Amino acid sequence: MTTESALPEEHHAWAIYLQAGEEARRRGERRTGTDDLLLALLEDPSAEVLLGVSLEQARQVLDALDHDALGALGLGTDADAPPLPMRAVPKKPRLRDVAQKDRIRMTPAAKKVLEATSKGKRRKLYVTAQEVLAVILTLQPPDPAAVLLGALGVNTSEVRSRLDAVTPDH
Numbered sequence: 001m002t003t004e005s006a007l008p009e010e011h012h013a014w015a016i017y018l019q020a021g022e023e024a025r026r027r028g029e030r031r032t033g034t035d036d037l038l039l040a041l042l043e044d045p046s047a048e049v050l051l052g053v054s055l056e057q058a059r060q061v062l063d064a065l066d067h068d069a070l071g072a073l074g075l076g077t078d079a080d081a082p083p084l085p086m087r088a089v090p091k092k093p094r095l096r097d098v099a100q101k102d103r104i105r106m107t108p109a110a111k112k113v114l115e116a117t118s119k120g121k122r123r124k125l126y127v128t129a130q131e132v133l134a135v136i137l138t139l140q141p142p143d144p145a146a147v148l149l150g151a152l153g154v155n156t157s158e159v160r161s162r163l164d165a166v167t168p169d170h
Helices: 013-026 034-041 045-051 055-072 108-118 129-136 144-151 156-166
Strands: 010-012 126-128
Touching: 010 013, 013 034, 013 108, 013 126, 034 055, 034 108, 034 129, 034 144, 045 129, 045 156, 055 144, 108 126, 108 129, 126 129, 129 156
Parallel strands: none
Antiparallel strands: 010 126
């Protein structure tokens, strides 16, 4: 397996949070969850390669899971609403970008993922998609990201092995 560069691109943790928030907003959610973090990571081509799925595939499967959940609750299929357009996210966000009133708050699980990713790092606010993905891969159902990975048919132990091979200090 080849990667595009020797060193994975670092992202500001707030940029990942903002991108995940836009995914949640696009889907009409009230909170940014671990599944939204996973979708945000799939913006990075290296994460797509590691998982073997595209962002569009993950969005379609997540929409189908939501549709099935609504059906199980007895809500009809006519509840479909068009997704909201996503807004641009700055690569290096400032505090005021994060503190905007219309930002969607994170679920406790999503917050723990980002905190665990940056724990023990010198540059705590800069993380790679692979580092966040490594934490997400440890989650178990009923966590939304774990359910999504299962529905996508992703073998998490195989991905963890590939991830360990491409991130030497993981």
